[in-house]
Amino acid sequence: MKSTLPTTFATALMALVFGFLGAALWSYSGLADNRTRTFLLDNPDMLPQMAQAYQQQEAGKRLASIGNDVYAPFEGVILGNPQGGTVLVEFTDYNCPYCEASLADVDRLVADNPDLKVVVREWPIFEGSDVAARMALAAGMQGKYEAFHAAMFENGPVTPESVERAARAAGLDLDRARTDAASDAVTVELARNATLAQSLGFGGTPAWVTSDAAFEGAVGFEGLKSALEGSGPQTGG
Structure with a gap:
């Protein structure tokens, strides 16, 4: 969006x-x-x-x-370097075409900066996205978030069938993943992400947070890089 x-x-x-x-x-x-x-x-x-x-x-x-809550990741739901000192937070939805378009930009940022930690906040705002967001968090609990994240965008849009395909592609233990996806911990995390997004004034995905900025939109690689460098998001590829 x-x-x-x-x-x-x-x-x-x-x-x-x-x-x-x-x-x-x-x-x-x-x-x-x-x-x-x-x-x-x-x-x-x-x-x-x-x-x-x-x-x-x-x-x-x-x-x-809102303090530091937005930077605290859910278990395993991180791209890039888990110990990285440069942090980018992304609010995402698997049915959002602009989130999918931003995937390559995030991958490029991670490849270019070995110190970058991307904290992903699952925020299912499109109809039907909840099931994918829950499975994504379950994948994080198995240490396979990155693989599921990429596979889900490849297999979208979100349906029960596409979620299962992505889960299998990521190598998840499906029985455990289904249990974890329905857990209170996952429910609480999704509610937390919605509250954080609301507190930050976000109205759609993708939305981003750096150390000193919060903004929305598919701003492209250069826009994200500029924001991480502290010069504010600039539109463009």
Whole structure:
């Protein structure tokens, strides 16, 4: 699911921009609202820049409010280096085409950075995705999350049959996996992920968290790399 800027947010942001700049320009230059409007029309690149800055600021506040919980992985549900010092958190859904499209970007990040730990948070928001998310967490409990994660995207969309194919491809003990998938531990983890996503203001998948940023969308390899480097997510491949 792509991240979009809701109309209500855009309207509020425009009011904020015009209000702030209007007040500032009036205070410092004696300019009235019509000149503020002209200034903004002459400098339209300011609006998306301010929108991005505002979103990053609000995301930073939300991230600070939830502490370190978002970085704590469920047992075995990690890609890359489990002991890595650079951490990327991904909220994902196996029925999300943008999550599937981002798989190669994450794989590339892991290949390029041996210190990268990717904490995956299963967040089944699409219809029917819950069964795959549960089996994915069960795979983590067997130390085979990475294999199931890749196989599930290869075998999607999610159906009971495709989940079983992915589980077999990953080499899971199916009897144990079915039991684990229905366990309280898995149920609690899925509820925790939904709560974290809500607390961070996420509306869709994929969604990402770094040490200092939280954002949504299939932003591509360079976008994720920029976010990990602390320069904020930049769109593009």
